[in-house]
Amino acid sequence: MNLIFLGKQGVGKGTYAQRFGERNGIPQIATGDLLREEAKSGSELGKKVQAIMASGVLVPTETVGKLLEKRLLEADAQNGFILDGFPRSMEQAQELDRILKHIHKQVELVINFSASDATLFSRLSGRRTCSKCSKIYHLTNIPPKVPGKCDIDGADLYQREDDKEEAIQKRFAIYDEQTRPVIAFYREKNLLVEIDSDREIEAVLLDVKAVVAEKVKK
Ligand code: AMP
Numbered sequence: 001m002n003l004i005f006l007g008k009q010g011v012g013k014g015t016y017a018q019r020f021g022e023r024n025g026i027p028q029i030a031t032g033d034l035l036r037e038e039a040k041s042g043s044e045l046g047k048k049v050q051a052i053m054a055s056g057v058l059v060p061t062e063t064v065g066k067l068l069e070k071r072l073l074e075a076d077a078q079n080g081f082i083l084d085g086f087p088r089s090m091e092q093a094q095e096l097d098r099i100l101k102h103i104h105k106q107v108e109l110v111i112n113f114s115a116s117d118a119t120l121f122s123r124l125s126g127r128r129t130c131s132k133c134s135k136i137y138h139l140t141n142i143p144p145k146v147p148g149k150c151d152i153d154g155a156d157l158y159q160r161e162d163d164k165e166e167a168i169q170k171r172f173a174i175y176d177e178q179t180r181p182v183i184a185f186y187r188e189k190n191l192l193v194e195i196d197s198d199r200e201i202e203a204v205l206l207d208v209k210a211v212v213a214e215k216v217k218k
Contacts, residue, residue, distance in 0.1 A: 003080070010123040024212075034064075090181050116198060117172070131157070
């Protein structure tokens with residue numbers, strides 16, 4: 001199944017996408033990860049992307065769209081995928097329609113995760129990410145077994161530049177202005193389901209499982 005996970009920064013959609021994807025054999029495709037990989041590669045494009053991302057604003061749609069289309073054509077995405085972090089604006093929703101038409105695919109379900117701003121802020125400021133495999137931890141909610149090290153590969157965990165306080169405020173404002181309209185866009189297409197994420201991760205995942213199973217039945 002081709003899924004989109006929507007929700008404000010810190011709502012946990014990356015964690016849900018990672019876990020649900022692993023359990024169901026479909027990849028989580030996070031545009032933030034694709035962009036961070038490009039930035040790490042040290043390419044000219046990567047250098048530009050890195051500067052934009054550190055400030056918390058959006059990378060141009062054309063750049064993200066190209067990386068995304070290439071990723072969607074990889075072998076592991078042919079039996080389904082979870083899009084995490086795209087689309088983030090109406091322009092990107094239209095770009096996604098164009099890309100999917102071009103590669104003969106379509107979105108089957110869009111899940112919008114929500115939680116209070118206070119919860120989101122605490123989740124973001126405590127978030128730590130593995131520098132090697134991108135696995136997500138949280139200082140108190142999902143601590144690694146050894147402080148500062150990834151459980152899987154032992155690599156160092158780091159705090160993203162854009163998870164620092166000033167960048168978080170900017171990202172929230174961009175979300176309200178540019179990303180929120182995307183929810184209505186998918187609601188009108190009858191693809192949207194809402195899930196309350198102010199709860200334990202596994203409780204949220206049970207709901208995800210249920211709504212996907214419901215959709216498969218139809
Ligand atoms: P994320 O990991 O999804 O929180 O994304 C981190 C940063 O990557 C964002 O603040 C943007 O600068 C950039 N980014 C990720 N996805 C997109 C996208 N769909 N469009 C534009 N910029 C993006």
